[in-house]
Amino acid sequence: MLSNMWWYILLWILLVYPLVIWPFKRFSSYGGGDWDVAGSSFALTKWVHLTDSRPGQTAEEYQTEYNANHPNLVAEPRKLLLKQTPRGVSQLIGLREGEWFAQWKDTVGALIRQRHISYGDSLKTPMNIRSEGIGHGLDGY
Numbered sequence: 001m002l003s004n005m006w007w008y009i010l011l012w013i014l015l016v017y018p019l020v021i022w023p024f025k026r027f028s029s030y031g032g033g034d035w036d037v038a039g040s041s042f043a044l045t046k047w048v049h050l051t052d053s054r055p056g057q058t059a060e061e062y063q064t065e066y067n068a069n070h071p072n073l074v075a076e077p078r079k080l081l082l083k084q085t086p087r088g089v090s091q092l093i094g095l096r097e098g099e100w101f102a103q104w105k106d107t108v109g110a111l112i113r114q115r116h117i118s119y120g121d122s123l124k125t126p127m128n129i130r131s132e133g134i135g136h137g138l139d140g141y
Helices: 006-011 016-027 059-069 097-113
Strands: 048-049 083-084 088-093
Touching: 006 016, 048 083, 059 088, 088 097
Parallel strands: none
Antiparallel strands: 048 088, 083 088
16 A cells, blocks of 8 residues: 555645554564565675775776786786776775676576575576676676
């Protein structure tokens, strides 16, 4: 009933929702739903300042300077996700959400279709299953 916007507005105007329904959903053990339905965890990303960079230096300048100072790595230069900041250059550590999802989308889709239930850390690496058409619009996908 509350999914219909007009009922929701009417209940707010009549003060039924804020005085009766919301406290019941919020404080009663019978109100609301169980929020322990599904979950996942993965490495989050963060930008870490590179201490060997200097203020005002661009990411391209840093990459060129780093490769020049480390000639043994010139055959295979570092491929980092870098950005310019006021303090210098920062590096992205971890997986972006799209990269994580690209690795795990087939596994997640298969487990959803199988209605898999797990109460612990059962999966550490993605399974090799194909699934198409999901994940567009994620950062790094």
